[in-house]
Amino acid sequence: MISKRMQKSLEEAISIRDIFEEGKKLAAIYGKENIFDFSIGNPSVEPPAIVNDTMKEILDTQAPLALHGYPSNVGHPEVRQCVADYLNGKYAASYGVENICMTSGAACAIALLCNTLLDAGDEVVTFAPYFWEYKSYVETLYGKLVPALCNQETLQPDETTFRAAFSEKTRIVLINTPNNPTGAVYTEESIKMVANVMREMEEKYGHPIYLISDEPYRKLSYGIEIPFIPDYYDDTIIVYSYSKTLSIPGERIGYAALSPKMADVNEVFAGLTASMRYMGYVNAPSLQQKMLLKCVDAAVDVSVYEKNRNLLYDSLTQIGYECIRPDGAFYLFMKALEEDDWEFCQRAKKERILMAPGKAFYGPGWVRISYCVPYQIVKDSIPAFKRLYDSYQ
Amino acid sequence: MISKRMQKSLEEAISIRDIFEEGKKLAAIYGKENIFDFSIGNPSVEPPAIVNDTMKEILDTQAPLALHGYPSNVGHPEVRQCVADYLNGKYAASYGVENICMTSGAACAIALLCNTLLDAGDEVVTFAPYFWEYKSYVETLYGKLVPALCNQETLQPDETTFRAAFSEKTRIVLINTPNNPTGAVYTEESIKMVANVMREMEEKYGHPIYLISDEPYRKLSYGIEIPFIPDYYDDTIIVYSYSKTLSIPGERIGYAALSPKMADVNEVFAGLTASMRYMGYVNAPSLQQKMLLKCVDAAVDVSVYEKNRNLLYDSLTQIGYECIRPDGAFYLFMKALEEDDWEFCQRAKKERILMAPGKAFYGPGWVRISYCVPYQIVKDSIPAFKRLYDSYQ
Numbered sequence: 024m025i026s027k028r029m030q031k032s033l034e035e036a037i038s039i040r041d042i043f044e045e046g047k048k049l050a051a052i053y054g055k056e057n058i059f060d061f062s063i064g065n066p067s068v069e070p071p072a073i074v075n076d077t078m079k080e081i082l083d084t085q086a087p088l089a090l091h092g093y094p095s096n097v098g099h100p101e102v103r104q105c106v107a108d109y110l111n112g113k114y115a116a117s118y119g120v121e122n123i124c125m126t127s128g129a130a131c132a133i134a135l136l137c138n139t140l141l142d143a144g145d146e147v148v149t150f151a152p153y154f155w156e157y158k159s160y161v162e163t164l165y166g167k168l169v170p171a172l173c174n175q176e177t178l179q180p181d182e183t184t185f186r187a188a189f190s191e192k193t194r195i196v197l198i199n200t201p202n203n204p205t206g207a208v209y210t211e212e213s214i215k216m217v218a219n220v221m222r223e224m225e226e227k228y229g230h231p232i233y234l235i236s237d238e239p240y241r242k243l244s245y246g247i248e249i250p251f252i253p254d255y256y257d258d259t260i261i262v263y264s265y266s267k268t269l270s271i272p273g274e275r276i277g278y279a280a281l282s283p284k285m286a287d288v289n290e291v292f293a294g295l296t297a298s299m300r301y302m303g304y305v306n307a308p309s310l311q312q313k314m315l316l317k318c319v320d321a322a323v324d325v326s327v328y329e330k331n332r333n334l335l336y337d338s339l340t341q342i343g344y345e346c347i348r349p350d351g352a353f354y355l356f357m358k359a360l361e362e363d364d365w366e367f368c369q370r371a372k373k374e375r376i377l378m379a380p381g382k383a384f385y386g387p388g389w390v391r392i393s394y395c396v397p398y399q400i401v402k403d404s405i406p407a408f409k410r411l412y413d414s415y416q
Numbered sequence: 417m418i419s420k421r422m423q424k425s426l427e428e429a430i431s432i433r434d435i436f437e438e439g440k441k442l443a444a445i446y447g448k449e450n451i452f453d454f455s456i457g458n459p460s461v462e463p464p465a466i467v468n469d470t471m472k473e474i475l476d477t478q479a480p481l482a483l484h485g486y487p488s489n490v491g492h493p494e495v496r497q498c499v500a501d502y503l504n505g506k507y508a509a510s511y512g513v514e515n516i517c518m519t520s521g522a523a524c525a526i527a528l529l530c531n532t533l534l535d536a537g538d539e540v541v542t543f544a545p546y547f548w549e550y551k552s553y554v555e556t557l558y559g560k561l562v563p564a565l566c567n568q569e570t571l572q573p574d575e576t577t578f579r580a581a582f583s584e585k586t587r588i589v590l591i592n593t594p595n596n597p598t599g600a601v602y603t604e605e606s607i608k609m610v611a612n613v614m615r616e617m618e619e620k621y622g623h624p625i626y627l628i629s630d631e632p633y634r635k636l637s638y639g640i641e642i643p644f645i646p647d648y649y650d651d652t653i654i655v656y657s658y659s660k661t662l663s664i665p666g667e668r669i670g671y672a673a674l675s676p677k678m679a680d681v682n683e684v685f686a687g688l689t690a691s692m693r694y695m696g697y698v699n700a701p702s703l704q705q706k707m708l709l710k711c712v713d714a715a716v717d718v719s720v721y722e723k724n725r726n727l728l729y730d731s732l733t734q735i736g737y738e739c740i741r742p743d744g745a746f747y748l749f750m751k752a753l754e755e756d757d758w759e760f761c762q763r764a765k766k767e768r769i770l771m772a773p774g775k776a777f778y779g780p781g782w783v784r785i786s787y788c789v790p791y792q793i794v795k796d797s798i799p800a801f802k803r804l805y806d807s808y809q
Contacts, residue, residue, distance in 0.1 A: 024533075024623055024624050024679065024680050024683070025532050025533060025680065025683050025684055025686075025687040026531075026532065026533055026534055026535045026538070026587075026687075027535050028535055029531070029532055029533075029687045029690065029691075032690065032694070033686055033687065033690060036690065063486075065485055065486050066481070066485065067481070068481075069480060069481050070480045070481065070484055074480070074484075075475050075480055078471075078475055078703075079472055079475050079476070082468050082471055082472050082475075083472070087462060087463045087467070087468055087663075088459070088460070088461075088462050088463065088663060090666070091463055091467075091662075091663060091664035091665070091666050091667050092458055092459065092663070092665060092666050093456075093458050093665045093666050094666055127520065127668070127696070127697065127701075128696070128698060130693075130696035130697075130698055131696040131697065132696070133696060134694075134695050134696030135696070138419075138422070138556060139418050139419065139422050140417075140418060140419055140422075141419055142419045142420050142421055143536075143558070145419070156693055156694070159690075159693060159694035160694065160695075160696060162694075163531060163557075163691075163694045163695060164556075165536070165558055194419075230417050231417050269484075270480075270481060270484065270485070271484035272484070272485060272486045272698070273483070273484050273485050273486050273487055273699060273701070273702030273703075274484050274701050274702055274703060275520070275697075275698060275699070275700075275701055286417065287417050287418065290417070290418050291418055293418075293426055294418040294419075294422045294426065297422065297425065297426060297429065297552075298422075298556075300523075300549055300552060301425070301549070301552035301553065301555075301556045302527055302553075302556060302695060302696075303520070303521070303523035303524040303525070303526060303527030303528070303553060303695075304520065304523075304524065304668075304697075305521060305523055305665070305668060306666060306668070307668075308520075308666070308667050308668055308701045308704065309666030309667055310471075310666075310667060310703070311701065
């Protein structure tokens with residue numbers, strides 16, 4: 024007998040799990056290469072060679088007991104320094120080792136920050152559509168996620184819905200740019216609006232409101248500058264993952280970077296440290312931490328994703344689909360051809376196309392196409408997308 | 417500004433953090449080798465060579481994208497099968513792949529299970545003294561930890577306090593044998609008592625009460641048989657970590673094994689799967705999972721710890737200290753020489769001996785000595801323990 028809240032959550036989640044299950048079934052029937060599986064965000068570009076080379080070098084040269092022993096909860100100091108140096112060099116920031124907490128990916132960092140900052144019933148504002156697990160991270164710690172709907176033409180933050188989302192219980196605003204599920208990169212204008220409204224709300228409610236910037240896709244952008252959020256708002260915490268940058272999502276390594284300018288920075292860091300223990304993490308995997316000493320500025324070949332993006336966007340719009348041109352990440356958000364995006368996804372399966380319905384992201388009427396797949400799959404899928412489109416005419 | 421509950425928790429935790437900080441200061445003044453640091457449970461025996469050899473072989477032979485990609489939330493199926501086979505072979509059990517969830521260590525597994533099984537205010541019973549983080553795992557998920565004091569002569573579970581700890585809100589009993597902090601191994605008689613009382617309470621309250629058996633020290637026992645808990649109680653979940661068995665606590669790898677005989681096993685497994693996502697874990701580190709395919713039955717040289725245990729126990733009792741002879745783990749529980757165990761630890765520092773006060777483990781009047789240190793440190797510490805003892809006569 025599981026808890027009532029878990030029972031409720033599992034019932035709500037069934038629709039999403041169904042996509043993956045049906046995908047597996049289809050692959051079993053038709054063969055994996057004959058399914059256009061755009062349903063999940065699993066990187067498709069090889070990790071840079073330096074990743075494995077570094078791991079092997081560490082295993083060959085470092086004393087195993089120390090290498091695999093407990094680091095501090097917040098990580099190896101030299102690794103934290105290395106991350107601080109990287110950020111300072113790239114963004115002219117002034118992070119110190121005391122501002123960096125190594126985490127088991129960005130999801131871990133968000134969960135830890137929810138545990139650090141939220142009492143029961145406290146609120147987290149995020150822009151919708153949003154990555155579906157955001158709700159779970161917040162609700163697991165008894166908080167409440169409050170979505171602010173983006174402008175439905177541009178998928179940029181909208182000032183009116185954003186303002187309306189605040190209350191005296193708001194402790195966190197959680198943003199994600201480049202965005203999952205939309206592929207949108209927030210413009211500098213959007214970031215300035217977010218920062219201005221947040222400063223006003225801090226003033227109004229008389230307490231800090233932290234901006235958590237979830238940035239696993241920062242290095243996956245296509246010819247566009249991504250504003251460095253702490254330059255616009257002091258109370259900013261960057262949460263980062265190497266999952267996509269290095270194509271190592273199974274290894275769970277990332278960090279939280281607390282702006283040295285933010286309110287109560289030491290107190291929040293202490294809470295983060297304690298949360299590493301309280302939530303059972305203890306520390307981010309030691310070998311993966313040490314790997315970063317050589318790989319902190321490495322990255323996968325992003326042009327592979329860009330090539331997919333170009334072919335898919337151009338082809339789909341040419342067919343007649345309405346899409347937002349994604350500037351980053353590896354997702355394309357497309358309008359469904361009927362009101363019910365779930366039904367649209369069901370119909371697409373007849374063409375062996377698997378997509379995630381927008382409903383799952385609080386973005387009803389849309390679908391998410393994850394184009395982190397081999398180029399050939401994108402190419403082969405175009406006639407199927409054409410047939411799907413024609414079936415609605 | 418952090419949450420009120422985190423603020424409260426950090427204030428309560430200060431005393432424990434102080435030990436570690438003072439230890440570092442002492443080491444800086446006198447040199448690490450001149451400090452008898454028995455304060456923390458960091459393994460001191462080299463990992464078996466097969467651990468690093470296997471990791472290197474995997475890195476050399478497996479396709480990086482698949483190796484470091486996302487496995488299922490619950491882990492690679494072949495690794496889960498390997499763990500099931502190991503348990504079935506060793507204990508004549510009948511685990512299937514569907515009963516094993518790979519986790520980022522045992523702490524992770526306990527936290528996930530609390531999230532799966534507890535609604536706010538639900539209760540978890542554990543035997544005191546207990547590992548201090550147990551309280552945090554439970555309270556982080558808004559549960560309540562209810563301690564049942566062990567028999568103070570034997571440090572075995574006590575039936576009277578155990579019975580008194582139950583209420584209609586009890587969902588979990590959490591046990592740890594071999595035990596941190598006491599080093600006690602629960603006897604078969606103790607386990608039978610626990611199982612009988614729990615069956616009675618399940619009957620009385622009309623719902624399953626799950627026994628979580630936290631077993632990171634199972635392979636660290638000295639000539640004593642450790643009962644296999646699922647043989648005594650159907651609703652048992654083993655949570656295991658390779659941190660101590662393979663001396664790799666920094667890498668965070670372990671599992672939860674749900675007895676095929678337990679109530680609502682599939683529902684609990686689904687909750688565990690969802691909790692991997694909801695708490696931000698996503699999956700246990702992929703490389704470390706695959707390492708287990710060759711290392712599932714490897715273990716460190718336990719005789720090193722046993723040698724420390726023998727010298728320390730014999731010497732301390734000869735001096736006149738009152739100790740419980742530890743049958744497993746690498747902890748020795750010793751009576752403080754004054755009522756206030758914190759003050760006793762402070763006084764021991766004058767002899768450069770660092771120990772953890774029993775208060776921190778809900779075991780006031782005792783101290784925990786972690787003997788996972790070089791043999792020479794144990795040897796050199798004996799005269800210091802003698803001087804400490806004499807100072808009280």
